[in-house]
Amino acid sequence: MAVIRPAQEIGAELRGARCRARLTQTQIGGIVGYSASAVSRIESGHMRLEYDRLLAFAAALDIPLDRLTSTPAPSPAQVDTVGRPSDEEDAVRRRNLITGALAVTAAFGVPTASAVSATRDPAAPLEDYLFRLPSAAPVPLARLVQETASARADFRAARYSALGRALPSLLASASATWKESTGHERERASVILARSYVLAAELALKQHSDAAWAAADRALTAARASGHPVPVGEASRVLAITMRRSGNSPSAVRLLTREAGDLDTGQEQTGAVRTTLLLTAAYSAATGKDRTTALDLLDAAEEETARRAAPSGLFTVDATRTQVDVYRIGVHTALGTPDEAVEVARRINIDTMATPERRARAWTDAARMWHSLRDGPQTFAALRHVEKEAPQEIRRPALRALTTDLLYAPARVPGVREFAARTGAIPA
Template sequence: MGVTRTAREIGAELRGARCRARLTQTQVGNVVGYSASAISRIEAGSMRLEYDRLLAFAAFLNIPLDRLHRTPVPGPAPVDTVRCPADEEDAVRRRNLLTGAAAIGATAAVGATTASAAPAGGDPAAPLEDYLFRLPTAAPVPLARLVQETASARKDFRAARYTALGRALPGLLASASATWEESTGHEREKASVVLARSYVLAAELALKQHSDAAWAASDRALAVARASGHPVPVGEASRVLAITMRRSGNCPSAVRLLTREAADLDSGQEQTAAVRTTLMLTAAYSAATGRDRATALDLLDAAEEETARREATPSGLFTVDATRTQVDVYRIGVHTALGTPDEGVSVARRINIDTMPTPERRARAWTDTARMWHALRDGQQTLAALRRVEHEAPQEVRRPALRALTADLLYASARVPGVREFAARTGAIST
């Protein structure tokens, strides 16, 4: 029967299949929902794949599943039998890096707007990756204008207008940073909150695109939020940092960060209580991803109790909600992550996703519903939920993770009428 293969062996198998197909790491990543750097770590055996992601790789690269589960017949590893054009990929990557650096320098020199430098299509987070470590030159702006620009960026996020958000964020971050550096006293405190929330938006967008920029954005968000002394932006920043940690496979650390921050918040105040709820919900999903069922369900129940005490009042949080419906959506995701998606079916049937306040939140709820049905191998229901995602937020359904789910549905053994057209329309396959 053999034994389960190691991450390094699986990575070598994936790299060999990719090279035989003459695909770059970027091309594979676009289909299966990872950045090129993440594909590199997977192929090196330094990043662990969840089982559903492994299935997506196998389907796209035409790898028999037994080659990924069992020790192969002794002999040369597949990666050694195929010459992979790694030098060619590295050369392309170096050219792109130098071109990007030159463009950044030119933009900073002439003070051009970042919207003109952003790509017309493709990855909405690409401008962040270009500019995050070298923001364009910007002058301080009046705090009232900065607050207005941040509110506009938030509207783009909540409406799932990710391309517009990606274009706006570098300039917003540059202006917010310059304003924060020049401010003093109470004005600096206000500028800290605005800058922290701008970085939270950057982290949210990077997370949606599986971009490594999420690390830098979330870390900066938390540092500036702590400097502000305000607990709400601290909680918001802690949440996106914990999601970044979970995405890297460090679920226990994510749960510890979230529960520690939740314990430090005052549950007697409306906004801090709402933040506590979102932290507990994110911690519950992180625990479920780490297969800690008891912790995940305990945190869900605690979050539900919190919402029962104060749901009548709007929470006013920046990017997420803290309502009973949101708790139920998380409950669906938690059960799917725990491998018990059947326990989420009754929850999915009782909630009314249409009552959720923003297209981004409604699209996320339908995404979790689609994943539940996919785990239950109900292709028709999965596609129906994905179509609801597209209806709510067309850019949401083009996220790497959603394209990977669509591709997995397309290559499943049971044919689903309409899935190929949907996959072509949403970018899951090339036309």
């Protein structure tokens, strides 16, 4: 009979599999019949699973049973005449339980982890190649600049599938070119390599992929090698977001404010980068429930935008007054005071934002605000704006989870079920 591994080991294994499958605790709980809080206790090792429930998790998350159990070697008395353990019936029972768990999954219309991972995952090529880039030869810097610009255009237009396909070869070419460059060309190649990894980190963050850590760290390493403050700031921002996502908001705030303090505000581009660092720091502080710091940082970012006559074009984000207001919405929602953001949401004109990705991100913050206020129709209206601006953005794991919450809310909103099926939140 297989022996279940210690609860801490089981929890770590389940959490890793869930994250790889891009499922929330609520979603996996719906598959196996637990609340999100129970899944949290299981993943933290504070709740032990019975054998049949463990098999249900294994089936839903496609985890091999030997990762969750250990089987003692059978004694001679336990082995039959053809050398098989006499508990073969237990193996049959395991298969039946797994089949049953999959049947339950299908009956409730919730995709298994394999189904989720197999469809619409723009970060999948990146995860496959990030730690073993394809072989590539150095290319002329002019060509590399052009390829990076094309990848950036895909990101800003929210064409994430195209970006996911392009990034492995871009990263490989940029890395090979950097290795072979010297002098000023090496500095330029460092900037290109850093920004390529920034794009990789941005895409991984949108898909809740663990690859974001590695991509952001490599982006910052390459940026520091370039000696240019703008790519250093851009890379620091994505690295801080990975820190915040792992639950370490105070460290993210410290990194961002330190990098912002090192920038020369007298120059247009470094001032713009400083604004984005302060905004990300404000949201990070808000997720850590530090209201005073979050609002102070927002005000500092707003003052920074007032110093510049026009926005400076940064690589992936904007540094405008409208962007400050969008972050203000997100900060108040994270602080648990979404009512304070309503007036801000009503006064801004999201259509003036420069790119589909930024407009979709702004509508996402509006959707979260209305959802926190339990206003289903307004939440749905904001989600439909996200879909209109960037169809691939609405398929992000976080937005699928928000759509699912709206679908099963006590007050029914017309059109949500069709929207959920169309955007991948539930099977079509």
